Amino acid sequence: MEQDNRPIRWGIIGCGNVTELKSGPAFNKVQGSELLAVMRRDRAKLADYAERHGVPKTYANADALIQDPEIDAIYVATPPGSHREYALKIAAADKHCCLEKPMALNFAECEEIAAAFAGRDAQLFVAYYRRSLPRFNQVKAWLDEGKIGDVRHINWSYARTPSAVDLSAEYNWRTDPAVSGGGHFVDLACHGLDLFIYLLGDIRDARGIAVNQQNLYDVEDAVSACWVFDNGATGSGFWNFGCAEYGDEVIIHGSRGSIRFSVFADAALVLESANGSEHVEIPHPENIQFFHIENMVKHLNGTGRHPVAGAEGGKASRVMDQILAGLVG
Template sequence: MTQTYSAERPLRWGIIGCGNVTELKSGPAFNKAEGSRLVAVMRRDAAKAEDYARRHGVPRWYGDADALINDPEVDAVYVATPPGSHLDYALRVARAGKHCCVEKPMALNAPQCMAMIQAFESAGRELFVAYYRRSLPRFNQIRQWLDEGAIGQVRHVHWTFSRAPLAQDLAGDYNWHTDPAVSGGGHFVDLACHGLDLMIHLLGSISRVAGMAANQQGLYAAEDAVTGSWQFASGVTGSGFWNFGCQVREDQLVIHGSMGRIECSVFDAHPLVLRRTEGVQRLEIAHPENIQFFHIQNMVRHLNGEIVHPSLGRDALQASWVMDQMLSSFRRQVSQRV
């Protein structure tokens, strides 16, 4: 008989890697979502895990991942560590017969993602990925406009993202986000996956991809400049530009249609803009205090059989595959130099 999760019998979560990303974005939402409860956390530094648990009212803390995974009071595990460890932890969770949510990007590359998917399918458990934009009201509004034909037939989507280099990178300090062995690439992999996954969610699967990447600044080993183009299975085309050495920060996603266009940002809280011949509509839709709240609530609803969660493992796989294609030539050049 399928377990139904409720306030009386919540889905009991454990977090592996209760670092900064869990302080506000996700951690508190596991207790705010209906039918959900955070019961255990883990960090390799057990003192930090204990501190997190005390501040957030979590009953148990661990310094060992297997102890949390095998805790009989834990039903599901949220892996909030860097991508390089996602595969290992996820496979351990699958072997324990528990549900899992991993942070984004899903893993270092698409083959690792597929290995995770297969493990959970074999175990008969669910694998979710924290592409929480798929569950946010802000982007659900865009999907509603598209479904209603507000801009007619979609023709093309373009995303521009640029920003100045981080002080940490300029100083030459270690940053795991730019260590390909830990993150899968550079800031492109860490950030572009969000927007690419969002576009796939809004416009469907991508069938063809091309891209070029470069290391223009020499601040770290990973790419810092990427351009890409692609085609969705529907025939809609797409393009993107990402650069982490520019003077001006820009984050603009534009969906062009036969009767108008939609403008938004992926990360910034700018208004949604719908432009048509008859006029311009601007909507302000605020994010929840804990930005993963709706994502977490939807995981409970999925497990209760109420909905299909919008960000399952097979959904998230494609963003990793697209980034692999865009970075393939750059990665090959780097490996040849090494």
């Protein structure tokens, strides 16, 4: 849809840590965009955030922000357990909406949210910002150019040590399935699975085994999975949150080469092909959601298309639901 010449005026529901550097400042840095209002229930933290980031309007009530006639678009930066509620209210108010990832607690909620925006001028986006990052678009370019031939398999190995919060008795919403939809797997794996769908196409079917090895919390901390894409390529992965050291590596195997990269680390992209090895360094931007926000603005102005619009944002949740159906114990 097309806008007039004024900036798209954004409001944020939930101005917590994810908005401090990753996203919040970029709403003012992107051309044609303005961060006009923020909402948080804690009034002291709300006032502090608004002062530090130069945001003119503050709300302690989400409904009031949603109904503000000066707000064009709303970024929901709360945990997934509240995404459905806020998204349906934003759709009813005919405002554009960007949901933090994952899109909702499960795929059924994602479908309900997408249906609420279908047929409206109001647009729906999900903050799978890796689809907009130059480093991963370099990987996509190599694939589209046939640098490694036909893709045969993709594997992602992810491991890390337990966090200090995991080892304590402190409450962590990321391991409360009523709020997060699962454990650290849901919080982190969705980024990579969504990226793989972007790079290689839709995942037709997935299977998994999930267990709790450490008993530090009540959800899975170790997951293994395999899947198949619509084009016949296969995939596999493991995610473990109780290992001795950190690791994050993706390998795409092709008929004539391979590509290696990390989903989260700012590591080199490595292309192995008939022409030899190529190492490419593409650092993350200061505000990692900058290009994602820029693409939303272009989409709303009719000058581009965002890669995670509408129902596209629920595809990773569908895959995770399939994988976690194999929860053991």
